[in-house]
Amino acid sequence: MSHVVALTDRGLEFSELLAEVFRVNGLLLTAGDALAQPAGLTSARWQVLSVVDHGPITVAQAARTMGLARQTVRETVSSLVSLGMIAHEDNPHDRRARLLVLTARGRSALRAAERRQAAWVNHLAARTSLPDLRAATDLLRDLGDLLES
């Protein structure tokens, strides 16, 4: 056992969970893009539209809301502006930070994606046991809290 690293049995089980998290995450991203594509969106653009839909907001505020870097949101916003889905409005409170608003095109793309997503989520959720679902969510939440500390 020269190069084998010491993992406890528990550690091994845990590693399997981590692997599944990675796998499901990847599959979810793919599924998200598949849901977004017919609306002319990607997952990232969808998420931005969804945040802007809650009301006029600046890039920096949106980035904080989404837990992303300002620059990341800025890039996505700039492509959404090119697509005519987001427009700028002057911000009376801050001359630097213009407000983002949805255009009609942006709003209808968002609604289309949301309708598709709702059907998809309901379909998947109907195939899962509710108690198991809650238990798994709780465990992941605890794990997330543990990882954050």
Place this chain on the structure above:
Amino acid sequence: MSHVVALTDRGLEFSELLAEVFRVNGLLLTAGDALAQPAGLTSARWQVLSVVDHGPITVAQAARTMGLARQTVRETVSSLVSLGMIAHEDNPHDRRARLLVLTARGRSALRAAERRQAAWVNHLAARTSLPDLRAATDLLRDLGDLLES
């Protein structure tokens, strides 16, 4: 309820699980990078080293093993070659596809990362209930299978 999309109660619970998967995935990536950094690695480079560690392999084979595009692995390999952690060997069976092998530097970086990871996993695993852990893994596995179909 003009713009509200129809999500069942079950669908709502399910959405929470999805949010936790995204959150934990992000935290795991950050943790992985933190584990890799002292060894002079990133998560992606670490994964490539780990695959190459199982024996000489070509870029295309490694990409298939890891479930990534050839080009992605090619880029990471090229940076690892620049770092002196991976070397090329002629492949007697295919003149195009040279074999990748670990250098001494690559091997020691990999071992260092693995040692740190083992300690980290064991530490986290010790703080989690074993039955809950198995249940969550199973649910995610089923969900992954469902998503793949």
Place this chain on the structure above:
DNA sequence: CCTTTTTTGACAGGGCACTGTCAATCTGTC
């Protein structure tokens, strides 16, 4: 007020994933 600190959008550059394309090479078939 005026100065210091913070916030903001913009720019530059890097990491990691993808797709599409191409020529070279390998493989299977006739």
Place this chain on the structure above:
DNA sequence: GACAGATTGACAGTGCCCTGTCAAAAAAGG
């Protein structure tokens, strides 16, 4: 052996995430 199809590494381009830097604007404090 020759030809057709698959595989391979390399190149080009895209998306999405990050950090660091900068000047302008806003906010905070004296």
